[in-house]
Amino acid sequence: GEDVEQSLFLSVREGDSSVINCTYTDSSSTYLYWYKxxxxxxxxxxxxxxxxxxxxxxxxxxxxLNKKDKHLSLRIADTQTGxxxxxxxxxxxxxxxxxxxAGTTVTVRA
Amino acid sequence: GAVVSQHPSWVICKSGTSVKIECRSLxxxxxxxxxxxxxxxxxxxxxxxxxxxxxxxxxxxxEKDKFLINHASLTLSTLTVTSAHPEDSSFxxxxxxxxxxxxxxxxFGPGTRLTVL
Numbered sequence: 639g640e641d642v643e644q645s646l647f648l649s650v651r652e653g654d655s656s657v658i659n660c661t662y663t664d665s666s667s668t669y670l671y672w673y674k675x676x677x678x679x680x681x682x683x684x685x686x687x688x689x690x691x692x693x694x695x696x697x698x699x700x701x702x703l704n705k706k707d708k709h710l711s712l713r714i715a716d717t718q719t720g721x722x723x724x725x726x727x728x729x730x731x732x733x734x735x736x737x738x739x740a741g742t743t744v745t746v747r748a
Numbered sequence: 749g750a751v752v753s754q755h756p757s758w759v760i761c762k763s764g765t766s767v768k769i770e771c772r773s774l775x776x777x778x779x780x781x782x783x784x785x786x787x788x789x790x791x792x793x794x795x796x797x798x799x800x801x802x803x804x805x806x807x808x809x810x811e812k813d814k815f816l817i818n819h820a821s822l823t824l825s826t827l828t829v830t831s832a833h834p835e836d837s838s839f840x841x842x843x844x845x846x847x848x849x850x851x852x853x854x855x856f857g858p859g860t861r862l863t864v865l
Contacts (some may be wrong), residue, residue, distance in 0.1 A: 669852055680754070680841050681792070681856040726791065734780065734845060736854055738791045 642729055644739035651747055656714040658742045660727035663708060667729040670703065671736070672712045675724045684712070684725075714744075722746045750776050752844050754857035761832055762865055768828045769860045771842030777822035778844035782854065783815070786839045798825040832864045 643661045650656045662670065668689050673681040687694045687701045687710070694701045700713040710727055724741040731737050751774040761767050771781055779800045784792040796806040796817055804817035814836075816828040825844075829836055839861050843854040 671853070673856070678859075678861075680752075680858040681843075683853060683855060686851070686853060730852070734852065735782070735794060735797065736843075737794075740791045 642739035644742045649745045656717045658712045660710040662729040671728040673726045750855040752857040758861040760863045766830045771825045773844040780845040781825040782843045784841045
């Protein structure tokens, strides 16, 4: 797969916005994804963005895509304690396989 | 979202035994499922792609005789860890590929924690 890079940790105060950044390498990726993993659980698909889009908003989540820089970000508005988890970005390679970043651990503090 | 289940959620076995893990897509048909392995505090590593009605395709470095995959129906894929050893202890997660219109997404199961003594 391709290399997907993310920062490893993010600490944010409850009520603030969280921004998680990701860089990917395959410019031909048609979709890019954000998944959330809580301790001991599988991955929950949060949102995805098609490569011909710059932005996608879904309630508290906003995804920004900069294809030129191969940069993807996830913004969580009004971060809550339930948002504490590991967030993975992923890109498609070989048409349908997913390559994941290392995951960003988000800790929400009161 | 779509629902994918795994069974069992955790299993402890003795070294040398075989363990079967089931992955089911509950509300959609999946011709393609995937098996991943995740070590503590690490990302997911794709092990193999499970194709309904045909042989699985394995990623480089994954022993196909050790990790047997069967995808006999559009809603069920199984992973059998044969002659398990302590180094096979890990968190195994499956996903099912769903194609809906132009969207191509994978939905993940809750994972199976395997501990080999």
